[in-house]
Amino acid sequence: MxxxxxxxxxxxxxxxxxxxxxxxxxxxxxxxxxxxxxxxxxxxxxxxxxxxxxxxxxxxxxxxxxxxxxxxxxxxxxxxxxxxxxxxxxxxxxxxxxxxxxxxxxxxxxxxxxxxxxxxxxxxLPVAAATAYDGVHQLDLPAGATLLVTGAGGGVGVAAVQIARAAGLRVVGVASDGKKELVESLGAVHVSSGPGWAERARRAAPDGVDGVYDLVGGEVLREAAVLVDDRGKLITAGAPAEEAERLGGARVARARDAAVLRAVAGLVVRGDLDPxxxxxxxxxxxxxxxxxxxxxxxxxxxxxxxxxxx
The missing domain is CATH 3.90.180.10 (Medium-chain alcohol dehydrogenases, catalytic domain)
Structure with a gap:
């Protein structure tokens, strides 16, 4: 059997x-x-x-x-x-x-x-990369904008950083010190997670951030919300929808269709996304x-x- x-x-x-x-x-x-x-x-x-x-x-x-x-x-x-x-x-x-x-x-x-x-x-690709793809496209930030990604060293975070970079965004990635080399290898500015991370993020993005893609939830999401002026550009895959909505943001809207799978597979084949x-x-x-x-x-x-x- x-x-x-x-x-x-x-x-x-x-x-x-x-x-x-x-x-x-x-x-x-x-x-x-x-x-x-x-x-x-x-x-x-x-x-x-x-x-x-x-x-x-x-x-x-x-x-x-x-x-x-x-x-x-x-x-x-x-x-x-x-x-x-x-x-x-x-x-x-x-x-x-x-x-x-x-x-x-x-x-x-x-x-x-x-x-x-x-x-x-x-x-x-079906869960991690597709979630990353859906979120980056939901934010719809213009090329040159700055995106903050919390939990940037995990499966979804690694994909989100790369997809955002391929879209021409500047990325600030929050992750543990042990994942610093990985995050920086993806083209993001690394910010150490843990107490005081939000202030470190402010120093890494002195002109502010244009969007936040949260993959952690909880207190990290609440601190991240303060960093973005337009709460319509605050999304999370790390917390329930109601938690994000209380902060003026939203949960990542998953497309869950084959078109997204084909899109992320194409990114891998073209070399824009390394799983x-x-x-x-x-x-x-x-x-x-x-x-x-x-x-x-x-x-x-x-x-x-x-x-x-x-």
Whole structure:
């Protein structure tokens, strides 16, 4: 039977396990893929604790497969699905988990994988890079403007910095000292996170910032809000919408469609976006991959690589 890495109830790492599962069958609007790589994101462990994305409804069925973004090879398509056929290399958003040998993808949020793109790189795009892309385009800052990115050393932050730089923006990236070299290598001005970071950001951008892309939330979001005059240019993917709205800002509006996936894949192929896959793990070490992201120590992206399913 195929293997999958799951959580058996809401809670901590003790709820996780590698188990045998039935091979999924695609329903209407779904594509079944043999997974070659799965991206690891903070939202994965947050969902294990009971977090729900905005608009998400329904009760979770346990055991529940972890993971949200995958790249792989089409095995089967569901009713009414067009544009995909067995053998196609694709990447997209998992319907019910992606840390598995087989996964179902939503056809509308699945795109062909360019030949120049590795499975590992493609698996970083549906959540992290697409969130970064949506946010930068939502801000719609003109070339030459200054964008402040908090959490600039994580998966979404690394992508947001690069996408903003490709759009001609000056970027100030807030991240830990341990991620200074990474942030600066992306073309951003690094500002150390931690107490006093906002004052350091003011010194790094003496003419002010034109937009804020927050990936942390909480007190960091509240401090960041003070740095931008136009609160309509304050967005977050690190806090609930109501928290941002109280400050005059907004939550990142996710497009969640294949057009965005094709766009970010094009950025990678053109060399404007490096997914920065810094470490990979096999499926039987998925727990270690998730711990690295959950602890906040990951620099760039962590990916689970999966061999050909039998």
């Amino acid at each position: 195929p293997k999958a890495y799951v959580f058996t109830r809401y809670g901590g790492p003790e709820t996780e396990a590698l188990v045998d599962v039935d091979r999924p069958r695609p329903g209407p609007g779904e594509v079944l893929v043999a997974v070659r790589a799965a991206g690891v994101n903070p939202v994965d462990w947050k969902q294990r604790t009971g977090y729900r994305r905005p608009g998400e409804t329904g009760e979770r069925v346990f055991p529940s497969v972890l993971g949200n973004e995958v790249a792989g090879v089409v095995e089967e398509t569901g009713p009414d699905v067009t544009g995909f056929a067995p053998g196609d290399e694709v990447f997209g958003t998992a319907v019910a988990g992606g840390y598995a040998e087989y996964a179902l993808l939503a056809a509308g949020v699945t795109a062909p994988k360019p030949a120049a793109l590795t499975f590992a790189d493609a698996a970083t 920065h896959v810094t470490r990979t793990y096999p499926l039987d070490r998925a727990g270690e991959a998730l711990r690295e992201v959950e602890a906040g120590h990951a620099r760039g992206k962590i990916v689970i690589e999966i061999g050909a399913a039998e």
